[in-house]
Amino acid sequence: MSMARSSEPETFLAELGRSCYARGWALGTSGNLSAVVSRDPLVLTITATGLDKSSLLPGQFLRVDASGKVLEGSGQPSAETALHLVVVKLRQAAAVVHTHSVWSTIVSDLSAQQRGLWIEGYEMLKGLEGVKSHLHRECLPIVENDQDMTRLSGVVETRLAECQGAHGFLLRGHGLYTWGKTLEQTKRHLEILEFLLEVMGRTHSMVNP
Amino acid sequence: MSMARSSEPETFLAELGRSCYARGWALGTSGNLSAVVSRDPLVLTITATGLDKSSLLPGQFLRVDASGKVLEGSGQPSAETALHLVVVKLRQAAAVVHTHSVWSTIVSDLSAQQRGLWIEGYEMLKGLEGVKSHLHRECLPIVENDQDMTRLSGVVETRLAECQGAHGFLLRGHGLYTWGKTLEQTKRHLEILEFLLEVMGRTHSMVNP
Amino acid sequence: MSMARSSEPETFLAELGRSCYARGWALGTSGNLSAVVSRDPLVLTITATGLDKSSLLPGQFLRVDASGKVLEGSGQPSAETALHLVVVKLRQAAAVVHTHSVWSTIVSDLSAQQRGLWIEGYEMLKGLEGVKSHLHRECLPIVENDQDMTRLSGVVETRLAECQGAHGFLLRGHGLYTWGKTLEQTKRHLEILEFLLEVMGRTHSMVNP
């Protein structure tokens, strides 16, 4: 099933990538973005590795299959393509974004021992799909970082299965993954989770909280 | 009484909305903006719900009557239209803006037990209408967040009646509401209150204040 | 003596004002900027009061004489014109800028009891005119805020006479004044002092400094 004409998701994601860079969430060629182009068979469009997100263009995306093999485009797919594929399969996501922000890095480290961050009481939570009240208790799983992508994908898969309601997860000292059922929802989830991570991080800095 | 030709307030507010987004005060489709188009009968122009403020356009506003019923435009009005209507009626406001900034979220939580934030000693206070000195003591009421809009509107109405001098109020863990007698004054009040909330929040982080 | 053709300082200062707004140093119509157009007799071009700095234009400046009387232009001069005139007379400044940043507001309050902020050990100090080493000890006088402009001008005049080397001063809970012998030097002094105020303010937030 084709979700969009080929040029569309790349245009949307390239603009989102440049905007992440501008906010400091994707400096130093960090971060990657993907979208499902077709479900059966699975085709994912994803940023090539090592791109400067300040000038990300639609033509810098690659198409890969369910195993991560390149179908189309030049360059090498991101080393983290395996994580995007896990998310797309487990969550029926239309798009996945991964950012490296200062606050996600800090908060993922501060809360690593609890293996997750619990967020509640904030109106912004209602921007996450299916959340109806600020009293909702969102769990953002935190997974230890690992350079072995096969092992890391397995751990992420287990944690996502345990936390069915999660709208994202953190890799410790690394960054945030989030996704959505549409491109727009993915952008919204990203902005909301980054906002909440900043709120949580800054609250940790309060002397008399 | 018509305050402006129909296209004007929407153009001003759309630009203000995009600028709020750029400053991180309206991420993830949060925030809403409104202006009075006519007083008798009351007609309010207000952002439709769920809009990405990064690309807010004049055409994305709706016109509603005093009960919140849509008179013109497509989409659904913001769930918080009831709060805008309360402000417009009690304060004779020409416009109302509601933002979700990191600092308003944090400060509204830190000072929730006192049910308000008292701000004094800052020159910036003089940008609030009617304030003549930095020695002015501004009270920013803090109201507990609630998903029941009828109940919340009632509480806001009571608090605003108690705090006649307030130029805005905070919903706990949610964000800021402010207003003005003109569009320009509304923008000014917003910038001043967000500035002061950041100052108050950062001062809380000082080890030796 | 004419320092520049009439259009030049206003163009430079309007752009500087918009850039101050973008950095959050002149929100809510705060801040004002001036330049000397002629020395003998003294003619100062200065922003009219109440302008939104996000869209500051060269045409929004007024010309005033040594007593602050308007010679040219429409609108009212800033209430703080008297302070600009004090600086221009005492320091032979070609331009004066006054900003309201979050960090100058916080730091002016934190260090108010010492009546000044001593800054040393930073390479950035070398951007201040006449400073040759980071070991320089810069004193930034802090003056209590006052709505009586005549009285405040007198206090500022006394403090500036005491601190001959100062490149700026702070009004408590209010903001920064700085100046320069050229427009470019004024911009440089502003950026350097705002930078150093942020460094000093953030260092205050360190748990183990």
Added chain:
Amino acid sequence: MSMARSSEPETFLAELGRSCYARGWALGTSGNLSAVVSRDPLVLTITATGLDKSSLLPGQFLRVDASGKVLEGSGQPSAETALHLVVVKLRQAAAVVHTHSVWSTIVSDLSAQQRGLWIEGYEMLKGLEGVKSHLHRECLPIVENDQDMTRLSGVVETRLAECQGAHGFLLRGHGLYTWGKTLEQTKRHLEILEFLLEVMGRTHSMVNP
């Protein structure tokens, strides 16, 4: 050996300089940027001293030889040209950038007694050339600031020889130097080190880290 046509490195570095200014890493005419134009004999293109980085242009670079003597262009080379030359010679760098950010200033001061900052556990480290894992332990040497450029160059040379793996160094209370084998790598190293310095600095502000 010519690395690029003459116009290229200046165009790249001018854009990088303006982007550093926008992020607040090169305010008040601070910061400088250079690139190797030829290796044998060594020709370096470097920003003239005292330039406002908000409007840095390719034409504002100078060409100097291995001793820092100007070969081409008008204006005076940065006083810190000697440090650029040390880096270019010891590290075979194609480009060098020096920034003055708030966080590098603060962190260089906080960790000065240990004479270096050790950074580990962050995925962002992998953006540094040759680093394969977040478990890498990066040492960022910290050198006491000095206005005697000959003496300072000597100290930097010694410290870089001791820390063969370092991708940058800090001058205390002054700022960051980093470099790369290409222009793009230099930009990447800059963004990564500034990011990590902000993470380290903010973590110091945490009450319960």
